[in-house]
Amino acid sequence: MMRAIIVDDEELSVKRLTRILRESGKIATCRAFLNPHEAYEYSRANAVDIAFLDISMPEIDGMKLSVLLQELDEEILLVFVTGYDSYAVQAFEVNALDYLLKPVTAQRVAKALNKAGKRSGRAAGAAASALEIKLFDGFQMYGNGDGSSRDPIKLRSPKTAELFAFLVCQRTASREEIIDTLWSGLTPEKAWKNLNSTLYYIRKALDDAKIGSGIISGKNEIRIEGSALDCDLYEFERLLAEMRKAPERCLVLIERVKELYAGPLLKGKNYEWADEYARRLEKEFAEALEYAAKHCSKQGDSVQALHYYRGILELDALREDIVLEVIRTYIQLGRTNEALRQYRKLEEQLKQELGLRPNPQIQAVMASIGLRG
Known part of the structure; x- marks a missing residue:
């Protein structure tokens, strides 16, 4: 299963290709972008196996974006998508996996994905x-x-x-x-x-x-x-x-x-x-999740930070320091009902398992915005 991105400034084209890829059964995740700058920033922070790039886009066209993506990871497979076949030669000069003409069809996308599977399979087989x-x-x-x-x-x-x-x-x-x-x-x-x-x-x-x-x-x-x-x-x-x-x-x-x-x-x-x-491996895994969460918070991506913090709580639901970060993040996002639910969940678990109440710092955060009642 591959992780894909689609970059195209035409919304209808993005929706069509997204549907085809998700129905193919060969794509684990598919993120679509109308803005190539956002696609590049996403690819800096997330692993991408295959990129479907429109060639004609303002500011950064598909060719320029392909170079930037392969500077991040030379193993990213490139598939160019455009309404003009005159770009074909130029596409293959940058070692593209395939070249699709709009409107794309499920059959043609399937052929491209088969090529991707064979190429990634050869690469994996060499080291497996x-x-x-x-x-x-x-x-x-x-x-x-x-x-x-x-x-x-x-x-x-x-x-x-x-x-x-x-x-x-x-x-x-x-x-x-x-x-x-x-x-x-x-x-x-x-x-x-x-x-x-x-x-x-x-x-x-x-x-x-x-x-x-x-x-x-x-x-x-x-x-x-x-x-x-x-x-x-x-x-x-x-x-x-x-x-x-x-x-x-x-x-x-x-x-x-x-x-x-x-x-x-x-x-x-x-x-x-x-x-x-x-126990040591679980501790190291939790530390890695916490580091990633704090990194996301510094970048202003509170939603992704929550994702990693919740991963830590799946390992240890009584980590009050992490519950505090989750509550603060929910409040920052304006999701106060979820902050209250997180607090109540901790309160119940501490009472049942240890006969304790949440620490004063968590209680103070909740009381400061009137969410303990």
């Missing part, structure tokens, strides 16, 4: 691993050893799955550490035997799926070769590190971070060794 591991919101493994399908991989037993999950999370671990964590109640001899046999069954399951395990087993330690797999945890941590290094890109990166964090690490697995790790 045959083994995909999902650790957020549970534990799933998928393989496409022959490159033609994405099939779930089942491991022999719960302990086999736990060992592999442990190795993926730790990346490198000594044999003693693994035994102390997973087989602490066994004699040393039996524990070592269990470790070796469990490793064997992991390798066998992946070999049966025509996938290399990426497990490198030495005399004293065992490690996972990260490049041999595609893991949501690894990508999540990489993006958080990138946000810290390049805070100006936080609004682009945070959306992908949100997609990856589908739920707590290894949710439902009851692995004691993972509890502290899961």
Whole structure:
């Protein structure tokens, strides 16, 4: 599913193309702009996979806008839309994916989207691993050893799955550490035997799926070769590190971070060794959301700031500091009824769970505008 923008100063053309794209089943999000300046600013803060650009527009035409967009992200696919076929040669000189004549048809748009899928598929395939591991919101493994399908991989037993999950999370671990964590109640001899046999069954399951395990087993330690797999945890941590290094890109990166964090690490697995790790990741995710929210507030985008603040409250509904920011933002937007509902919700939860009332700072904000009655 792709994220698309449409930029065209003709409102009827925008509505028609928007409808076609949304009905195609291949577009996850579609934002339309009559003003190319607004489209550019949106693309600075949000990831875009494909851009449908009218060529003839005042101030910034489609050609100029295409250059600006690819300066932001050279992977953005460009499709030019115009009523004049005389622009075709010029369009393809800037490496356009396709060129559509108005009025566009669903069949012609479908052809362009098929091209986009093939091009993005080739790019993804060049870097994709045959083994995909999902650790957020549970534990799933998928393989496409022959490159033609994405099939779930089942491991022999719960302990086999736990060992592999442990190795993926730790990346490198000594044999003693693994035994102390997973087989602490066994004699040393039996524990070592269990470790070796469990490793064997992991390798066998992946070999049966025509996938290399990426497990490198030495005399004293065992490690996972990260490049041999595609893991949501690894990508999540990489993006958080990138946000810290390049805070100006936080609004682009945070959306992908949100997609990856589908739920707590290894949710439902009851692995004691993972509890502290899961709490740390949730804390780092909340910090990233808060940073993005404050960044939006500084830019005057209070609605988007609310979106990120609410994401934090989904993790911890009793974060009074975040509830305070949500209430203040609602009041700033003139949505006082929603500010009151947020306050009442916090008030009820605190009373039921802790026997407390909202802190004085929140009460003072509500009282200052007469919303506590």
